[in-house]
Amino acid sequence: MAEDTPMLDADAAKEQSLMYGREEHDIDQKYPNRPLNLHKTLPFHSLFTELFNPLLDSSKKNRPPAARRKQGPHGHSNLSPNEARRNIIERFIAGWRKDVGDDFYPAMRLIIPEKDRDRAMYGLKEKAIAKILIKVTKIDKDSDDAKRMINWKLPGQLNKPSASTAGDFAGRCFEVLSKRPLKTSVGDMSIAEVNNTLDQLSQVGQEEQQVSIFKRFYRRMNPEEMTWLIRIILRQMKIGATEKTFLDIWHPDAEALFNVSSNLRRVCWELYDPELRLDGGDTGITLMQCFQPQLANFQNKVGSFQRMVTRLQPTPDDDSFWIEEKLDGERMQLHMVEDSSVPGGMRFGFWSRKAKDYTYLYGSAFEGENAGALTRFIKDAFHPNVRNIILDGEMITWDMETDHIVGFGTLKTAAISEKENTTNSSTGQRPLFRVFDCLYFNDTLLTQYALRDRRKALSGAVKGVHRRLEVLPYIEAHSYTEIEPELRKVVADASEGLVLKNPRSMYRLNERNDDWVKVKPEYMSEFGESLDCVVVGGYFGSGHRGGAHSSFLCGLLVNKHAKPDDPEYEKCYSFFKVGGGFSQADYASVRTRTEGKWEDWNAKRPPPGIELGGHADNRQHERPDQWIRPSNSVVLECKAASVEASDKFRMGITLRFPRFKQLRVDKRWTDALSISEFMELKDNVEREVEEKEKEFKIEQSRRKKARTTKKPLVVAGNDAVSTPYAGPESKLFDGLTFFIMTDQLHPAKKSKAELELLVKGHGGKIVQRDSTADNLVVIADKRLVKVSSLEKRSTNNILKPIWIYDCIRQSELDTSPLPFMLPFEPNRHMFFLLPDKQLEYEANVDEYGDAYARDIADVDEMKAILKDMPRKFETVFRRQECVEQLEDHGEELSRLKNYMFSNVKVAFDGVGDGDEDSKWALQVQIAENYVRFGGGMVAGREGDDEGDGIVAQGITHLVVKNQDAEKMAVNRLIGATGLARTVGVKWVEKCWEEGTRVDEERFQWG
Template sequence: MAEDDTEMRDEDAVEEEHMMYGHGTMTEEELNEKYPNRPHNHSKTLPFHDLFLTLFNPLNENKKKPTGPVTARKKQGPHGPHTSPNEIRRAIIERFISRWRKEVGNDIYPAFRLIVPEKDRDRGMYGLKEMILGKLLIRVMKINKNSEDGYNLLHWKLPGVKSTSAMAGDFAGRCFEVISKRPMRTTPGDMTIAEVNELLDRLSVAQKEENQRPIIEEFYKRMNAEELMWLIRMILRQMKVGATEKTIFDIWHPDAENLFNISSSLRRVCWELYDPDVRLEGDDRGICLMQCFQPQLAAFQMRSMEQMVAKMNQTEDDPTFWIEEKLDGERMQLHMVEDDEVPGGMRFGFWSRKAKDYTYLYGNGFLDENAALTRHIKDAFNDGVRNVILDGEMITWDPREDTMVPFGTLKTAALSEQKNPFSTGNRPLYRVFDCLYLNDVNLTRYTLRKRREALVASITSIHRRMEIHEYHEARQASEIEPLLRQVVAEASEGLVLKNPRSEYRLNERNDDWIKVKPEYMTEFGEALDCVVIGGYYGSGNRGGKLSSFLCGLRVDDIHVSQGANPQKCWSFFKVGGGFAAGDYAEVRHRTEGKWFDWDVKNPPKEWIELGGQDRQYERPDVWIKPEDSIVISVKAASVAPTDQFRTGLTLRFPRFKKLRVDKDWKSALSVNEFHALKSRAEDEKKDKQFKVDDARRKRSGRKRKREVIIQGQEDDVKTPYAGPATKVFEGLNFLIVTEALKPVKKSKADLEQLVKANGGNVVASEKDPSTIIIADRNLVKVASLQKRDERNIVRPPWLIDCVKQSELDIGRPSLLLPFEPHHLFYTRTSEAGKYDHNIDEYGDSYARDVTADELLALFNRMPAKITHDYDSAEVLEQLNEHGHELDAMPGCMFHGLTVYCEGGVTAEARRLLEFADGRIAKSLTDSELTHVVVPKDSPKLRDVRKAVSSNKEQPRIVTEAWVVDSWQEKTLLDEEREHSSP
């Protein structure tokens, strides 16, 4: 197809391609050699403005379509009746791609570089952020930086001067406002996508302002305001077009996402997969040497340690799982391959999780004199290792204290090590936890245990330079907590649980790797009362308004020099979560007219000290004198060291609780008072357990009656055996050969009691042909029965499903469920396929009610009609790791809360709790219970308080108004305000 395209190409297309690819990092000849079958367009690329007129704008309009709180409302629209937004999104992208193939050709790489610029690793960074771009535009448009428009560009987060401030918080939108007043063009320009790419390539290598300015001027002359707005979003790599790269990749080619995962190369996705009918096969689907891939990621912890361990797929023969310390560094993959042209004979490559090449920093060979790492690790690779790919974490190590340094100093340490390789200062240390490729063999399909064997056989640890990361082998959930306590005491991040029987899955989060982070109990009482000393303007819906605040600690007399301002404060933390609209209004009312713009050249040092001294870390947009300010009460998860705030410490995940109108700056928390509070809390915390500890230890004492499970799969209710619960097994004989392994483990004795409790008989022999044989493992007895091929062997879940369905059908005759294919461990040859008709094509049962988990599994097995446009786990991780609160997002507002709803609570409140990521408890004795919701003026309040009085952790008792008001305000409100139950 590529050859045919070449024959049909016009001269403009050939010239355009030479323009785009003739001045990059590779010459056109090198490109032809590396990609001999790459496609060539037969015509010129589309006009640049077609990108937003036919793709971006329609996608954004579709994104604005209203959806309900649970499911998307389907509307009559131009794409047909009852078309969902997801289907419309796909149709828009498909239409653009189809047009490109028809009018331009099969090389869509020029367009994709602009559609998903954040995935383009071939073009370097521009070195341009909002402030620098604003200054460049001011010079290009020849406007005064102190004019209204100049001020608006340089202070894009602030409300515009004499402006509606609709674009506050949106830099590209603010640029559109300013450029629209003085455009060089009022209609879209004539630049093609190829021409824009060629200029952006030049911009990425220009770096210095004097070289960048002529390029920006060229764009300004040839584009109208809307074109420039989208161009700026491409430069900032902040597109937000209403569709993710996953959706776009999937529509381009079914293997596109997989190829990007193993290569991190947008160029390869476009040039190797231009024909949807040609699929990746064999080695093309796996990782390769010197080719960056998207690594496997760890999932978030679940409700309890037992549940996490249950996800490790333990078996009776191999019940182990591994526990590793979670390192606070930068995920890094190391590639090493033999190369005679490199001094030392080995060539290295280093890439981060985001595919950034760090080879220049850590070294390209053993003899690289500018290497921060490779010149120290020649003895790390055992004899016979010709090539290898390692996965690990690059951390900062302090050799003087022999301890890990918190994240944020890695690059500084590496640069220092480059200059002075034998200093005693901080240095990079590479901790290796996986081996994915060894001597031309891709190991990703091997189990973690096998990969570990390969790692140990090929690598020898070099002390405090490159070390194999240790792990602890465990069998029980109770083994996790002591290790968690230990790593937290050493100021580590937490733990990672790993399944040693698992394969390596690129760019995926699953239950094979699970992160465990400690959630502290309240350390400092209910809240800290701190004075507000600064404010930050928001973006999006909060653009042009103060949306978060800088809080400080009063400087005590011993810290204040003679004659200094007694109101002086040190910056301590920023808080933006938990404020309702009414709270913002109250803050505005009490502080209106009292704010001052922060002057970088003349900061108010007599009032406020920031972190970083002259660097002014976390400087606010505006500041306020403590005597004119307010005191707010906040609660937080814990305290962490930092250099970003003057106190040297800050709060992790602070949340606004209430406005302390009864306090002024003099009664707010001081530096000394906080340190005393912290010291006392640390002493008290030593003997307390973490909130995450959910281990249910067996109690010794009086002998109990034997327990039997008489309910279904998820929430097993245990009760002493007291005769039949249902009559579903009445008159039937059962031979129980093995225990149950899935979906939950149950012993053989438990299964026998389950049969008896529901009217059945347990026998010791299968001689009676009517006896139902139950087994879940291939023991000698089971293998013998299979060999005879005379009887079906049924899995234990069929017993549980029968009991569960009978309990749901109370009042009706108890009927056995027909067998479904997954119910049978072995089906005799004469009945092969007999039970397939008991389920539909996706595995949905015709005879029983499926659980929520089963329904989700069914949906996952169905062919993808709608593509999800985001990885929810990745979004949560980014929020968590960057210090944002999950409850700041309406869809995750009740994340981490376990709530019991008393009778009388409305269905609306229950739906909101579940929709916004809360878990509904089934009883007041739930060990994870955090809240109890009661109707207003509930007569059962006294009974509720009595019922929860013995709980280890006392839940908050609130009215359902707290749920509804939090949803309306789009933030988790404090429980003790008007929402608490009297």
């Protein structure tokens, strides 16, 4: 602390200790010149009596019921709303400086709680707070008041207060608390005490502890104070002034410092004197300090692609703009700086767009206990010259099995799992950091450089690591006509959309402008299919939509032709939820046509005619607040970008980016889409999209006379599909009928049309529905509704598309032109296996999954098989057992050089008997080596110890010098059980030369 630190009064000193406690020493070291309040902080109620309520009055918005007051003596009727708001805030800050001191941080973190990063999240939402308040006030959980808080979005009865507070949770709480207050006048809790208690609330996780803390608030606050406290906890203030207004009034440089630091405490403590300004170096981003990133502007709904490109400010000399994919992940910034004290020599920091520190999860070092879910795998991602760097990008989840991005909701789970992964496994889901900007490189700030130059710096600094840290590619375009084809591609891959960027632009912190513009599929012209679906559920909104339905659940009819006495009459499967695209007039029209026909959804007794998503024993996903019978409902025409899989809806699929187009007053509920009609429509749309993509590729590539495949044509009255092709490559599938239900996902993505063409090219027949055809082969790789339906009927095995490729590959290896049915393998080939076929198909593979009838396809399959095998095997090689095993398999060992003398025992005569012929002795020595190397045995001698004879036991061949030597040698054989073949040394030499055992008759001696 500075020597001239002013004296604090006793209450102020006590509050300092209360707020900062054990961390006060660390704070003094980090902020040695921080301001100190000389007096106790203001009462908590002063926030809404002097600031919040007047701001709401000045903005002419409806305040919470607790905040309704007549305009006070400081009215600003002659001022504009903006001027009035500034006056209110300036007066409150001036009063704080006068009555408390220069440390405005305790108040600021309650005024704009959503920007306070020093306090952890409470983990409390509306229903959790409602349950706590029910226990605190000791009201019956089945009482009307309890139900009104729990169901805060539902409208109450007309002409009662609860009707006007629908969608306003804090307003509902005020209604309940005002009936049973412990204090009628304002309480005595100071702002410092509230902050301290909220810190405690953020540190506990059990409901009993949370209830205890709320009881403390309840005893010392009146209902109005409790209402504002709840808004602070939920971080939903809505007081008519933004954080930018408060920061600008506090200090001219406050917003700039907050943008580069995301630290409200630093802003309040470093900029407490408005006369002291930051210089240029203090307003730039710095290493290991979180900043507020640049954001992409929203596309004008009525704007065209041409108008968007014009907004990117092309010049006569440079009309280019960049197209990047918009990723479905979490915006993340990576900081890396040299640090010799850290294992690996580099220290990391990771922060999200909302300044949440994720370093604990992704890692602060390459190695050691601080290596996280990402850093342990990216040591080779940077060029050796990188000393420090700041990267901007998107953290996404990547599925290594499908080699495709996964929805954002799986990111944290994948990261936690990968944090424990030390093997760099190529399976499962993992976090992947896609980088699209470089803002700081080797002590140089790059935000003032053009995007094109920042990208050059990025390419010079980052090499990347496959599926760990990658640089997001971009396309340089020059015409607005290049946008829609790229948008179609990303939609086909279930991506979020595109971002268009101006390569001449600088990086602007915490700002949305036309240099970056995001394009989402719902704005595409003539893309997607308009669908007429019946409304079966409604969801109440919050805020200005409170008390009325803000979105609707749409379903597909199971059987639109069912009669009233049929169980399937009016039965629907939930399909999608839509809330975008409605005007106030549209909402009013729906409300008028359905008024009085809605019923509250009872989770214990759901309506039998509406089936929601989820498991069969508890289908409650996307449960609406109210439901309506299809016969009493309306039909909505909606437009979507594409269809995607989802377990949130009963159909197993849903619409991606659904948007309301119009209310179909000309259609009855029976005119809405049924399940079968939609599936047929979906198949047609997919084929048309595939054809358009093919045509576009052909046009772009301009290849000479590229062969095209026409759209499959269904012949009337016949299930077979006639697809033009160049003629069958083989008759491999001759006699087989294929029902291909879905695209292929693994190991590579192939469309349904491509699979059908491949099968037909090898002699197979194609049908478009389940049939009783002989030798029917059903193929699927996605669990769609029609696939699940076929599984439930248990009439057919369902194969994965990889079986088709395995059959073709094996037939090429076997060079067989005949029809071929590769035996089914349970794990590799079966998408759905009939229970009575389990044992039969398991017999087609060994205990490790290796197929008996199929060669291993690739290295990955070999690795998978070896992975399941025991890690330790017997290390002793038993040669004789190996030889016998090979002979059992019909191997001709005599043709293998190192086995050609197997089961042969050779005796050599004339060596060691005083024979002075050195040439013969050398021949014998070489021949003995040949025999031993070829797997044979050389007979030993007993001349050294016991006599002069050859040990004859087991001898198969006797090598002699000449005919005379043969007679003498045979007489000297010891223990012979039969006559051995006599040959000359030339026989051994010839065998070695030919690499196989030759006939002995031609080499009797010599």
